[in-house]
Amino acid sequence: MSNQNSRRDFLKTSALVTGGMLAPSFLVPGAHAAPDNQIKLAVIGCGGRGTGAVFQAFETGHPIRLVAMADAFQDRLDSSYKAIFDKYGKDKVDVPAEKRFVGFDGYKKAIAEADVVILAAPPGFRPSHFEEAVNQGKQIFAEKPMATDAAGIRKVLAAAEIAKAKKLNVVVGLQRHYQQNYREVMKRIHDGALGDIVGGQVYWNDGGVWVRERKPEQTEMEYQMRNWYYFNWLCGDHIVEQHVHNIDIANWAKNGYPVKAEGTGGRQIRTGKDHGEIFDHHVLTLTYADGSVIHSECRHFPGAANRVDETFQGTKGKVFLSAGNHGVMTDWKGNSIYTHNRENNPNPYQVEHDELWAAIVKGEYKYADAENAAKSTLTAIMGRYATYSGKIVTWEEALNGTVDLFPEKLAWDAMPKLLPNADGFYPHAVPGKTKVI
16 A cells, blocks of 8 residues: 555545544544654564564554654664664654653653554563553554463453453564465364364474673673573563464464473573573473364574474364465375465565554454463463473463562662572573472
């Protein structure tokens, strides 16, 4: 959609609102359009994903203006602002210095400035940021995962119900739900093309991600925030932060959530001081209510074979899926049931924004991703509980877990709950000994 056509549609919608014919859900109490009838956007969390999500919002072609930004770190906010302004200029970016909020509480002020918010801070902050955006009545794009522990999941599920009652659109960055090959395959699975799904395997095996070295001047809180991927209160371990994508596809294929998880994991390769507390491998079996079992596997082993995809077996056939646009379904004799055209796959990161913003501009309530995203996140957390403890963990046990990872106080001189020993190494889970719930 061109900018001109998008703006014409938006102004037409605005006229209908004025005439009392339509009530776009972005026009929440206390919110108003920016100059020239542009919708006001705020981004919370100005790292690469937050910055990229702003780009994708602008690329929808709708009349959007970025009016507020928030991040814990000044340098990260500044670099994000520069990248966005350099690309889109003053017509799209109107964030004066007083609307660039730095620190742990800045998100509340930034959310208050906008009609629509992007939530892209590290996952440990997602429950509080999501709850605040819902309470303020904003339309929401939230990155995955939705939390890092059971306490956070419960907060998100409660806020998701409020969002539904308020008819707030919520799209979550489990972008395979917006990817054409996954949509086409899942439609056929749910229509019975493979019969009953009786098993499957989901993988996120790769070499791992970045490491940020400790700086002498950093407090413990700043170090953990900068190196957030390696601390569970912020990341949830890579089974939650990354592998949630594949676990979510298992739940989608099964059209439900597992009743229990069991498995194993540990630290074999990534064991340095900079690797915090997380494991570098997790292997699980997820058992669903009908007794079917999905194998779940993720690892960070540099130099080992990589695999990021999903396969499922049904009573009538099988399917192979991947983010690389594969979607191949056959019966058990090898006859084709469906093969996805790999050329027909718009960028799902863009599609999720295209669809969200189209609904907002039209005044439609169409998207309520938060509940499923929270439950798929809980599935991944349940898996971490199982690998960390070495025990079978049920859905109810995971959901009602009482271990809260979040610090008692958020301040640069405050201490997180997990601290290094005298040698600089962090304690980590020991299966058979560690309490997780």
